[in-house]
Amino acid sequence: MRTRTARWLSWATACLVISAFGCGRRKPVQKPVEPPPPPVTGKSSGVRSVMDDAQGRRLWEVTAASSEQSQEKGTVVFHDARVTVYDKGKPSYRFIAPKAVALTQGKRFAISLTGGVSAKELAGLSAFTVDRMTWASDTRAFVGQGNARYTQGPLEMTGQRLSGAVPVRVINVTGDVHFTWKDDSSR
Amino acid sequence: MAGASLHAQKTATQQRFGSISGTSVSARYDIKAGIITYTGSVEIKTDQGDTLSANKVVLTLDKARRDVDSMEATGSVKVSVKQVLPARPGTPASFRVVSAQANRVFLQNKSKHAILTGSVSGRSEDDTAITTFRASSVDINLETGIIDAQGSDSERTQMNVQVKPSKGTAK
Numbered sequence: 367m368r369t370r371t372a373r374w375l376s377w378a379t380a381c382l383v384i385s386a387f388g389c390g391r392r393k394p395v396q397k398p399v400e401p402p403p404p405p406v407t408g409k410s411s412g413v414r415s416v417m418d419d420a421q422g423r424r425l426w427e428v429t430a431a432s433s434e435q436s437q438e439k440g441t442v443v444f445h446d447a448r449v450t451v452y453d454k455g456k457p458s459y460r461f462i463a464p465k466a467v468a469l470t471q472g473k474r475f476a477i478s479l480t481g482g483v484s485a486k487e488l489a490g491l492s493a494f495t496v497d498r499m500t501w502a503s504d505t506r507a508f509v510g511q512g513n514a515r516y517t518q519g520p521l522e523m524t525g526q527r528l529s530g531a532v533p534v535r536v537i538n539v540t541g542d543v544h545f546t547w548k549d550d551s552s553r
Numbered sequence: 554m555a556g557a558s559l560h561a562q563k564t565a566t567q568q569r570f571g572s573i574s575g576t577s578v579s580a581r582y583d584i585k586a587g588i589i590t591y592t593g594s595v596e597i598k599t600d601q602g603d604t605l606s607a608n609k610v611v612l613t614l615d616k617a618r619r620d621v622d623s624m625e626a627t628g629s630v631k632v633s634v635k636q637v638l639p640a641r642p643g644t645p646a647s648f649r650v651v652s653a654q655a656n657r658v659f660l661q662n663k664s665k666h667a668i669l670t671g672s673v674s675g676r677s678e679d680d681t682a683i684t685t686f687r688a689s690s691v692d693i694n695l696e697t698g699i700i701d702a703q704g705s706d707s708e709r710t711q712m713n714v715q716v717k718p719s720k721g722t723a724k
Binding site: 492516518519520521523525534535536537538539540541542543544545546547548549 | 572574577579581583
């Protein structure tokens with residue numbers, strides 16, 4: 367054991383001496399500058415992303431024509447996205463937008479939709495359109511901005527902002543609100 | 554006048570409000586309760602020719618969410634109701650405009666009643682008379698045109714005006 371340790375020490379000392387006198391005189395080899403990692407680390411087409419709860423009930427589903435994953439930002443960009451939000455395992459609302467940026471933090475999932483969003487209640491008459499909106503899985507709330515238009519049967523409301531939560535029980539429209547209620551009795 | 558008579562018959566069978574349109578600062582639609590609340594400089598008009606402005610207006614919908622059951626306006630309410638009084642034997646159908654101010658106005662769609670409360674003042678105007686009223690509570694039957702003013706401070710003045718010849722009436 368002693369012999370082995372002595373050999374190792376002498377080899378290490380020799381290496382140090384060589385590096386101090388021999389290698390030190392050599393021109394330093396310049397390490398090539400590595401380009402920064404590309405922001406996009408993965409691309410997919412015809413993508414589908416789903417999340418279920420502990421009981422196996424679906425919470426949300428995103429389908430898109432294509433997606434780009436950025437590990438740097440921790441986001442996924444979906445193109446031609448369809449976001450379906452479930453309530454008690456059943457599809458409740460669907461948001462459709464040309465572009466959606468999803469951010470996942472642990473169990474929390476938030477998605478921002480831009481480029482003109484159209485939304486429809488899948489088991490009802492409610493529908494709305496808005497320029498851009500966000501939806502978060504933890505609060506199940508959505509907030510839309512710009513040219514909001516909500517319809518349900520004879521009711522139509524327009525404004526600048528629109529908010530609610532899935533399942534939609536209350537809708538808030540604010541900012542220069544215009545509304546119409548079309549008489550149903552003549553139909 | 555035949556057109557006016559037809560219009561009166563049509564509105565009698567329909568909901569009073571007809572179609573509604575308006576503006577406000579914000580709107581809240583409680584789908585589960587069937588209540589729409591408009592707040593902030595609310596202005597409403599109906600396709601029957603009625604107008605209303607208030608600080609807050611609450612529409613209560615029917616169970617099927619197909620009709621407006623009632624409309625409650627509060628806070629500096631100004632209302633103008635155009636009434637079509639149906640033709641009766643010997644008298645043609647006529648129009649009347651009732652405009653009033655109150656703290657609260659409650660309009661019932663099916664019963665076609667408007668109940669105005671809190672410092673009510675207003676006037677009713679038609680071809681034959683101008684009636685002004687002031688009371689703490691006023692009940693207007695939108696179908697018959699009867700204005701029932703109540704309260705200790707109620708005041709009602711009527712001024713007959715010259716009967717204007719109706720269109721198409723031979724003179």
